[in-house]
Structure formats: C-alpha cells, structure tokens
Amino acid sequence: RKEVEQDPGPFNVPEGATVAFNCTYSNSASQSFFWYRQDCRKEPKLLMSVYSSGNEDGRFTAQLNRASQYISLLIRDSKLSDSATYLCVSPRNSNSGYALNFGKGTSLLVTP
Amino acid sequence: NAGVTQTPKFQVLKTGQSMTLQCAQDMNHEYMSWYRQDPGMGLRLIHYSVGAGITDQGEVPNGYNVSRSTTEDFPLRLLSAAPSQTSVYFCASSYSYSTMGTGISGANVLTFGAGSRLTVL
Numbered sequence: 001r002k003e004v005e006q007d008p009g010p011f012n013v014p015e016g017a018t019v020a021f022n023c024t025y026s027n028s029a030s031q032s033f034f035w036y037r038q039d040c041r042k043e044p045k046l047l048m049s050v051y052s053s054g055n056e057d058g059r060f061t062a063q064l065n066r067a068s069q070y071i072s073l074l075i076r077d078s079k080l081s082d083s084a085t086y087l088c089v090s091p092r093n094s095n096s097g098y099a100l101n102f103g104k105g106t107s108l109l110v111t112p
Numbered sequence: 113n114a115g116v117t118q119t120p121k122f123q124v125l126k127t128g129q130s131m132t133l134q135c136a137q138d139m140n141h142e143y144m145s146w147y148r149q150d151p152g153m154g155l156r157l158i159h160y161s162v163g164a165g166i167t168d169q170g171e172v173p174n175g176y177n178v179s180r181s182t183t184e185d186f187p188l189r190l191l192s193a194a195p196s197q198t199s200v201y202f203c204a205s206s207y208s209y210s211t212m213g214t215g216i217s218g219a220n221v222l223t224f225g226a227g228s229r230l231t232v233l
Contacts, residue, residue, distance in 0.1 A: 034220060043202055043224035044155070087155070091220055099170065100220060102147075104154035 003027060006088050006103035014111055017078050021106045023088030024070045033071045034089040035062055038105065044087055048073070078110045114138050118203050118225035125193040125232045133188040133228050135203030141223070143206045144186040145170070146178065148199040149227075155202070161186055162208075193232045201228045 005024045013019045025033070032051045036044040048055055050071060054063040061074040075082055088103035119134045137144065145160035147170075157170030161180040175197060177189040186205075190197060204222040 032220065036222075041227075043227055044222070045224070046221055049221070089220070099157055099160065100222070102155040104152065 002103075003092070003101040004088050004090055004103040006086075006106045008104060008106060010107040010109050012109045012111060013078050015078055015080060017110075018074065018076045019078055019108065020072055020074045021086055021088075021108075022070050022072050023103055023106075024068075025088075025090045025101075026069070027090060027092070027101075028066075028069060030090045032091065033062075033064060034100075035071075035073050036087040036089055036102075038085045038087055040084075047086070075108075078108075080110050080112065083108055083110045116203055116205055116223050116225035118201075118228050120228060121226065122229050123231070125190075125230065127193060127195060127232060129193050131190050131193065133190075133201055133203075133230070135186045135188065135225060136184050137186075137203075137205040137223070138184065139205060139207075139223065140183060141205035142183070142208045144180065145204050145222075146176070146186070146188045147202045147204065148172065148197075149202060150199050158188065158201075190230075193230075195232045197230065198232045199230060201230060 003026050034049050035047040037047045038044040048062045050062040050064045059076045063072045085105040085107050087105045090101050092099040116137045142163050146158040147155045149155050156172045158176050159170055159178040161167045164180050164183050167178050167180055180186050203225040206222050
C-alpha cells in the first residue's frame with residue numbers, strides 16, 4: 001500500500017463551488033501533513049500545513065482525522081485560478097524526519 | 113532573492129551519456145534534495161542532504177550520484193543515462209528548525225526549483 005493515497009480526479013467544478021479532496025495515509029505515527037499546489041508544468045509550492053485537527057487560510061481549510069488516518073482539503077468559492085494539481089504530503093517517520101511521502105496528486109479544474 | 117535555481121531547464125541526452133543537473137539555493141537552507149516526477153508516479157525522492165558533506169539515498173537512487181561540498185550547491189549526476197531516466201527533475205531545499213508545539217518541521221516545508229526536463233533517447 002502506498003504511504004499516501006489520493007483520488008487523482010479530475011474534479012471539474014464551476015466557479016463559486018465548494019470542493020473537497022481527501023487523502024489517506026498509512027503511517028499512524030505521522031504528526032504533521034502538508035498540501036502542496038502544483039500548476040501545470042511548474043514546481044510544487046506549499047499551500048498549507050496541518051498538525052492538530054485543522055487549519056484554515058481564507059477560502060482553504062485543511063482538516064486532519066487521525067482516527068481514520070486521512071486529511072482533507074476544502075476549497076470554498078472556487079476561482080478559475082484554483083485550477084491545479086493538489087499534492088498531499090506526509091513525513092516518512094514519526095519524528096518528522098526529512099524524507100517526505102508525496103501523493104500522486106488530485107487534479108482540479110474550475111470552469112467558468 | 114533567487115530561491116532555488118536549477119540548470120539546465122531542458123536537456124536531451126543519448127543513452128549512455130553522462131551529465132550533471134545543477135542546483136543552487138541562496139536561502140542558507142541546511143537541507144537539499146532531488147526528486148523526479150513521472151506521469152502516474154508522483155514525486156519520488158532520489159537523494160538528499162542534511163548539510164554540507166552529508167548525503168543519503170532516497171527512494172530511487174540507482175543511476176544517480178550527488179555531492180554537497182557547499183551549503184548552496186547540490187548537483188545531481190547521471191552516470192550513464194538510460195531512457196528510464198526521462199523525467200522532470202526538481203531540486204528542493206528547506207530549513208531545519210521546528211515550530212515548537214505544532215509538530216511542523218521546517219525540514220518539510222520545501223522550496224522547489226523550477227524543474228529540469230530531461231529526455232534520454
């Protein structure tokens with residue numbers, strides 16, 4: 001089983017919609033998690049981190065459910081500029097060592 | 113502030129040729145790493161370094177060498193290129209401090225370079 005699993009999508013949503021992605025992880029000792037955003041043919045960039053139950057930044061909310069071992073990313077009031085691939089990331093071991101596990105990404109397309 | 117700079121952006125090699133992908137960062141980050149990204153595979157760690165003079169293997173190290181003689185530079189060498197090494201390569205750097213009480217390690221907050229697209233024929 002891959003350490004981090006995501007639904008690849010694509011998720012096609014109209015502008016203004018709310019969309020949520022889930023990501024499951026296998027290492028129950030992981031303490032913190034991250035969402036990175038990657039635009040087409042560009043490098044990944046950090047979007048949000050989540051450690052406790054959740055984190056909110058404007059239209060974006062990341063939540064962590066340790067019992068079920070998944071994290072989610074909620075995007076409210078979707079914009080065309082939100083179209084991208086969203087990568088779920090967890091550290092490889094419990095002490096937040098350097099190596100990271102990247103999910104394969106979930107593709108989002110926001111349409112007019 | 114340039115961040116992480118990778119060169120070249122594009123390269124075409126023939127099987128068996130060798131080359132070096134350059135990576136430099138000007139943020140005084142301790143940690144640097146190389147990833148490759150392939151369709152359907154996601155990002156996979158090739159090699160990483162936690163400081164000058166220290167390197168270690170990641171998930172897919174075969175066919176690649178690295179060295180870290182300075183804090184700023186972390187070149188990736190392809191010893192004898194193979195078609196299976198056709199990929200997009202990303203260099204990344206990060207710092208080592210932890211945000212107390214949050215469990216968030218700076219090591220996991222990566223700044224990526226723009227990528228190097230390599231084709232091996």
